Amino acid sequence: MWGRTVWLCLRAPGGRYRGFSSKAHPPGSGRITAEMLQHLERHALVDFGNREAVTRLEKAIAFADRLRAVDTDRVEPLESVLEDRCLYLRSDRVIEGNCAEELLQNSRRVVEEYFVAPPGNIALPKLDE
Amino acid sequence: VSAALKQGQITPTELCQKCLSLIKKTKFLNAYITVSEEMALKQAEESEKRYKKGQSLGDLDGIPIAVKDNFSTSGIETTCASNMLKGYVPPYNATVVQKLLDQGALLMGKTNLDEFAMGSGSTDGAFGPVKNPWSYSKQYREKRQQKPHDEKEDSNWLITGGSSGGSAAAVSAFTCFVALGSDTGGSTRNPAAHCGLVGLKPSYGLVSRHGLIPLVNSMDVPGILTRYVEDAAIVLGMLAGHDPRDSTTVQDPVKPFTLPILTDVSKLCIGIPKEYHLPELSNEVRALWSKAADLFESEGAKVIEVSLPHTSFSIVCYHILCTSEVASNMARFDGLEYGHRCDTDVSTEAMYAATRREGFNDVVRGRILSGNFFLLKENYENYFIKAQKVRRLIANDFVNVFNSGVDVLLTPTTLREAVPYLEFIKEDNSTRSAQDDIFTQAVNLAGLPAVSVPVALSNQGLPIGLQFIGRAFYDQQLLTIAKWFEKKVQFPVIQLQEFMDDYSSVLKNEKLTSVSLKQ
Numbered sequence: 001m002w003g004r005t006v007w008l009c010l011r012a013p014g015g016r017y018r019g020f021s022s023k024a025h026p027p028g029s030g031r032i033t034a035e036m037l038q039h040l041e042r043h044a045l046v047d048f049g050n051r052e053a054v055t056r057l058e059k060a061i062a063f064a065d066r067l068r069a070v071d072t073d074r075v076e077p078l079e080s081v082l083e084d085r086c087l088y089l090r091s092d093r094v095i096e097g098n099c100a101e102e103l104l105q106n107s108r109r110v111v112e113e114y115f116v117a118p119p120g121n122i123a124l125p126k127l128d129e
Numbered sequence: 130v131s132a133a134l135k136q137g138q139i140t141p142t143e144l145c146q147k148c149l150s151l152i153k154k155t156k157f158l159n160a161y162i163t164v165s166e167e168m169a170l171k172q173a174e175e176s177e178k179r180y181k182k183g184q185s186l187g188d189l190d191g192i193p194i195a196v197k198d199n200f201s202t203s204g205i206e207t208t209c210a211s212n213m214l215k216g217y218v219p220p221y222n223a224t225v226v227q228k229l230l231d232q233g234a235l236l237m238g239k240t241n242l243d244e245f246a247m248g249s250g251s252t253d254g255a256f257g258p259v260k261n262p263w264s265y266s267k268q269y270r271e272k273r274q275q276k277p278h279d280e281k282e283d284s285n286w287l288i289t290g291g292s293s294g295g296s297a298a299a300v301s302a303f304t305c306f307v308a309l310g311s312d313t314g315g316s317t318r319n320p321a322a323h324c325g326l327v328g329l330k331p332s333y334g335l336v337s338r339h340g341l342i343p344l345v346n347s348m349d350v351p352g353i354l355t356r357y358v359e360d361a362a363i364v365l366g367m368l369a370g371h372d373p374r375d376s377t378t379v380q381d382p383v384k385p386f387t388l389p390i391l392t393d394v395s396k397l398c399i400g401i402p403k404e405y406h407l408p409e410l411s412n413e414v415r416a417l418w419s420k421a422a423d424l425f426e427s428e429g430a431k432v433i434e435v436s437l438p439h440t441s442f443s444i445v446c447y448h449i450l451c452t453s454e455v456a457s458n459m460a461r462f463d464g465l466e467y468g469h470r471c472d473t474d475v476s477t478e479a480m481y482a483a484t485r486r487e488g489f490n491d492v493v494r495g496r497i498l499s500g501n502f503f504l505l506k507e508n509y510e511n512y513f514i515k516a517q518k519v520r521r522l523i524a525n526d527f528v529n530v531f532n533s534g535v536d537v538l539l540t541p542t543t544l545r546e547a548v549p550y551l552e553f554i555k556e557d558n559s560t561r562s563a564q565d566d567i568f569t570q571a572v573n574l575a576g577l578p579a580v581s582v583p584v585a586l587s588n589q590g591l592p593i594g595l596q597f598i599g600r601a602f603y604d605q606q607l608l609t610i611a612k613w614f615e616k617k618v619q620f621p622v623i624q625l626q627e628f629m630d631d632y633s634s635v636l637k638n639e640k641l642t643s644v645s646l647k648q
Contacts, residue, residue, distance in 0.1 A: 044501040045481045060499040066445045077517030081576030088376045102220040106467035122476030
């Protein structure tokens with residue numbers, strides 16, 4: 001991923017980021033460390049790709065920080081606007097299915113009735129590899 | 130047009146062909162990603178047989194419709210305007226699509242959108258941006274000629290708004306009578322306002338989301354775009370109701386949505402939320418909003434100022450919840466079962482990462498990463514849970530206002546009229562979304578029904594819409610009031626002379642462009 005080469009160039013000795021912290025950052029939000037970026041990339045399995053993406057994330061976090069001004073003491077989180085109703089559950093009877101062939105058609109790599117994936121026990125390469 | 134079909138003034142095949150030819154003529158609008166010509170003609174044939182036997186299925190039989198490309202349609206490519214799903218053909222129909230097809234509607238095609246419905250301009254899809262038909266209207270062009278300019282004719286076209294821009298452009302350019310959109314933060318109401326249409330967001334839980342590729346499960350609803358409020362009500366009547374395949378649909382029996390004709394508004398109480406008086410609001414929209422409030426008052430309704438104290442935080446709350454749910458919903462795109470798959474086969478993780486990098490655009494990736502940040506253990510409480518708490522405060526604001534005797538709220542839909550594309554792209558997607566969704570997303574947080582009704586043309590000849598917000602599940606009341614309002618304001622029909630010539634004499638004395646679904 002080319003984004004990694006960008007970071008390697010920007011890395012100051014000691015392994016800390018330079019150039020991504022803005023003096024305008026309000027205290028408490030913290031700048032995003034290389035470790036955090038890597039962590040997020042691994043979790044999301046989506047890479048940042050370029051500096052703009054990191055800036056975008058910083059902006060998003062700064063934007064989200066505005067919520068600190070709201071007093072939510074003793075307020076319960078709202079998960080669904082329909083929380084005062086019972087969730088409908090179907091009875092546990094099979095009424096449809098048997099469409100394996102149709103579903104397999106949408107996949108790029110199939111062997112008999114299996115979706116084929118590459119080996120799963122290899123971790124994503126780390127930044128300094 | 131439905132009456133015309135029943136009376137034999139026009140046949141479904143003729144209607145279908147008119148719309149198909151219009152689609153071809155308006156191809157430059159880029160409203161459609163896929164045009165299902167063969168299927169539509171076949172459906173038209175079957176509809177014609179039914180009409181001949183006098184066995185029409187209802188008001189929607191033989192009527193051309195379009196569906197936003199994030200609804201699954203069996204046998205028709207469904208892409209969500211993303212490289213990730215290019216070539217993906219779902220094996221099933223979304224419930225709402227199936228319901229419309231069961232009523233005999235003719236599916237013209239799948240319309241363009243922002244990638245995965247993320248955006249407020251319909252400019253960030255993999256198939257290019259959608260152009261607003263009003264850019265080519267007589268009303269807009271006449272006003273522009275008053276200002277001398279030497280730009281090329283087409284370079285300054287306007288955006289449709291988003292993310293259901295393709296659906297809006299399709300209805301606005303008369304290629305269909307009804308289009309389905311989706312509404313998560315205003316994605317149906319925003320383009321409706323910019324394209325001079327009625328954009329309805331039903332109450333959350335009223336219409337099934339099965340088959341709608343999800344963005345934010347707790348806020349998404351299928352939206353309806355039409356030219357008239359009555360048409361939206363007819364379609365809502367067909368789509369509303371419990372779906373065993375979507376457990377977030379309520380089980381209450383659904384009453385029909387026939388709208389009574391309101392003659393007396395003196396018992397109504399209209400609320401004007403004071404926090405919606407933003408400095409960024411354009412003067413014209415502000416003036417129209419005020420005029421609308423005065424209209425209600427002059428007809429005897431009670432118009433009062435109300436307060437939704439947490440309004441300024443709703444966009445932030447929406448931002449956190451939206452990106453978090455998106456991060457979760459986009460996790461299913463790993464290239465294994467469907468969609469794009471990269472060529473690397475080194476390891477599962479590398480394959481997933483590369484597939485997702487190739488398949489998603491910057492906007493989607495940005496949201497996934499932000500969402501994942503908010504969902505990290507160390508941030509969960511401070512961001513995600515906090516946003517959920519703020520969501521409750523916002524929802525309660527609305528409940529309090531409605532409990533104080535207000536029937537509907539009247540607010541602007543957008544800050545101003547549609548802007549030129551070149552201006553729109555000066556800011557990035559997230560900035561624009563934060564600006565443009567400002568009046569519409571609080572409604573999604575609270576799950577309330579809302580409708581954008583076109584009111585008047587701006588000084589530049591472009592449509593401006595106003596939004597009515599109703600109580601949860603009071604969609605019928607909301608639409609009844611909207612219909613009364615629509616009749617009073619008499620919004621003009623768009624004049625697209627160049628393409629309309631062969632449309633004018635389809636029905637005896639009425640131009641097809643100004644007929645409603647029932648006509």
